[in-house]
Amino acid sequence: MNRRNFLSKSALAAGASALPMGAALASETQANLPADKFKLLYAPHFGMFENSAGKDLIDQLKFMADNGFMALEDNGMLGRSVEEQKKIGETLAKLNMKMGVFVIDGGDNWKTSLATGKKDFLENFLKTCRTSVEVAKRVNARWATVVPGFYERRLPIGIQTANVIDALRRACDILEPHNLTMVLEPLSDTPELFLRNSDQTYMICKAVNSPSCKILFDMWHMQRNEGRMTQNMDWCWDEIGYFQIGDEPGRNEPTTGEINYRSLFKHIYDKSKAKNQEFIMGMEHGNAYKGLEGEKKLIEAYRWSDNF
Known part of the structure; x- marks a missing residue:
């Protein structure tokens, strides 16, 4: 539905932009938002x-x-x-649903850090990558989350970065033949x-230089760490996979x-359509409201945010 046409038909349209988010959500939900598939793959x-x-x-x-x-x-x-x-x-x-990410997790992979360059950490990571290939085949997954782990204070940052790049290149040798892409998640x-x-x-993705190594752009983490999300998306767009x-x-x-998710979703939708791309949008969050009513409110929130 065209947003301008939708607002022109709403009795509360004139004041909608001035309403708090919750009130705007309620007014548009009552106006019978479309109940079919979403524009994006949430x-x-x-x-x-x-x-x-x-x-x-x-x-x-x-x-x-x-x-x-x-999805x-x-x-x-x-x-x-x-x-x-x-x-x-x-x-x-x-x-006809798509499988999004699962985590390539070799234990506590935050503390078991690839930044250290330790052989046992690397071997365990690569072993888990091999197992993940078989899991991906069973559920038709194309993406899997990787977190390199903790910062290693005893090594210079350049050495840590080189250790991570080397480990990820080794992982790509395992994942790439099976069309499985690890998406690196900054946290x-x-x-x-x-x-x-x-x-x-x-x-790091540029240095690894493989279609099996991309960015997982988690908008909650990126709001907390850096902000300016549309700008940072655009700068990193060619390496974002999820x-x-x-x-x-x-x-x-x-x-x-x-966070103005309606605006962010429109930005992702417009840019991906222009480039003939498709992204899965993982709902890695909780429910703000409990119980059956909370689940209904969650669906309404996505209907409202997807109505751009």
Whole structure:
């Protein structure tokens, strides 16, 4: 629906831009926003709609698809049984849903840092990459999250960066033949983490120089670490492979914090369409409101934010 035409039909259109986000969301939701698929591939995770769909993972997938969400992400996929992975993969295929990221996690990979250059850390990481290839085949995944780990204070930053680049090049030798792309995630959880900013991640991806090494641009982390998100997206665009969502503060759904997700979603949509690209938008956040009603509000928030 064209936003200008939509507003012209709304009885509250004249004052909509002056309303607080929650009030604007309520007014547009009441005006019967379209209930079909979203413009972008938003990817919920298991548990997000448990009150609506129950605990069964397959029922949750069906609920997601019925409400227009045509992708899934599951950070813990690597830890699921082979049988469960196959069942999830088969259901995704039947529903015509895409698989988003899972985490290539060789234990506590924040503390087990590739920045150290230690052989045992590297070998464990590469072993997990090989396992991840088989998992990706079962669920038809093309993206997997990688976090290089903690900053190594005993080494100069240039040596740490070279260690990370070398490890990622070795991983690409494993992933690239299987069309699996690791997406590097700069994080805001603690300053102890080696990878913190989009420009740093961009530089590393350029140095690795592989289609299997790209950026995971998590907008919650990037709001906290650097801001200027559309500018930083544009600077790093050619190396971005995946986006994640979370409003700040609170790390919940759009419209619950300070980030203008409607504007960001439009920017990503317009730029990706112009370049004939498609991105999965991982919903790596909590629900601001609890229970069945909270899940309904979450869906309404995405309907509002996607209505650009």
